[in-house]
Amino acid sequence: MKKWIKNVTVGLVIPSLLLLAGCAGANGGQKNSAPAPSQPASTSTSPTPTSNGIKERTLKAGIGLNEDHPEALGLKKFVELVDKSSGGKIKVQPFFAATLGDDLKMTQALQGGTQEITIPSTSPLVGMIKEYGIFDFPFVFNNEKEADAVLDGPLGQKLLDKLPAQKLVGLAYWENGFRNLTNSKHAVAKAEDFQGLKIRTMQNKVHLEAFKALGANPTPMAFSEVFTALESKTVDGQENPLATIQSSKFNEVQKYLSLTKHVYTPFVFLMSKKYWDQLSPEEQKIMKEAAVEAGKYQRELIRDVNKKAVETLKASGMNVNEVTPEDAAKMQKIIKPVTDKFAKEFGEDLVKEMYDEVEKLRKK
Ligand code: KDG
Secondary structure, eight states: OOHHHHHHHHHHHHHHHHHHHHHHHTTTTOOOOOSOOOOOOTTOOOOOOOTTSOOOEEEEEEOSSOTTSHHHHHHHHHHHHHHHHTTTOEEEEEEOTTTTOOHHHHHHHHHHTSOOEEOOBSGGGGGTOGGGGGGGSTTOOSSHHHHHHHHTSHHHHHHHTTSGGGTEEEEEEEEEEEOEEEESSOOOOSGGGGTTOEEEEOSOHHHHHHHHHTTOEEEEOOGGGHHHHHHTTSSSEEEEOHHHHHHTTGGGTOOEEEEOOOOEEEEEEEEEHHHHTTSOHHHHHHHHHHHHHHHHHHHHHHHHHHHHHHHHHHHTTOEEEEOOHHHHHHHHHHHHHHHHHHHHHHOHHHHHHHHHHHHHHHHO
16 A cells, blocks of 8 residues: 555554444443534534534523432532533533423423533433333332342434434433332332222323222322422322432322332433434544443442431331332232233234343342
8 A cells, every 4th residue: 555545544544443433332331321422513502613523502400309309419410510521611411300290391491402411311202102101110129239230231222213213312220220119008018008098190101000909099290390299189199209209309299108119210321312413523532421420329329328217207207118028029910911912013023132131130
């Protein structure tokens, strides 16, 4: 090869390889990569392009939970990381406690391009991406490790890959966690104890039908309305992870906490696809890396909070009860016709893949 051709080839190939390596590295330990970085759209409203592909930008990120919840602290970490790796050029403004709207409203704002980031539970997204409903099946995971392995593995990625068709980009899974029941009437330890209880559920048909099968009277409602509904006794109870029960002060309006751990809910870190497509590959890498990194921090934090929460909630006057594995198995049996029905709707192969993966993990 003539020397000048060789030099040009090396000059072109090496930077491209470095860029590709950088993007692959952007996935961190998680395999849930975002779609391939795309070129910035010419319509970008953001000013001052710089030589390293990072523009000055301001983004809005909203969540439904309070500012002291680990999800909020994870979001604050994301803000810091993005600020640092963009050299102070990209500013993310965080909004807590549903000030920008509930999970559904914010996700729709992302689709419309009027908000850039939200981190909802996967459950309210089921109307858009039905397959996310598999994570609403009760008693699938025994612990957080199993959930991490499935979410950060091929199945979690398969579901993230469905988001761009809905004008969304998923950058990482964070943890909402195992949900537990609270109510103002009585302790719930057995399947029969659900009978007649008016329970607020997320806006999700698996949750709705599962609680109906148990004999409860479920009402779907946005999270931001739950405290008032409990306080005014419009509903008797609700179900959420311990960190949320504590942060949202449900203990002030609920006497009984039953450690049902009936389902594990993931959070999914979403960005508006409209906005993502305006970002340079360097900016996309910054976002992806920060979402994954902040997610690792958030998972650790929430697990720590959950460990201490039972004692704190007890000390605040809540009556706390456990549910035996035998009683949990009875509840699961009652709900089985519901999950069988939804498995057909969401994809039996996908459901099988989830259970097979969990089985494999348990054999390790
Ligand atoms: O910010 C996330 C919350 O809005 C949310 O998803 C809470 O699990 C939740 C629920 O019960 O609605």
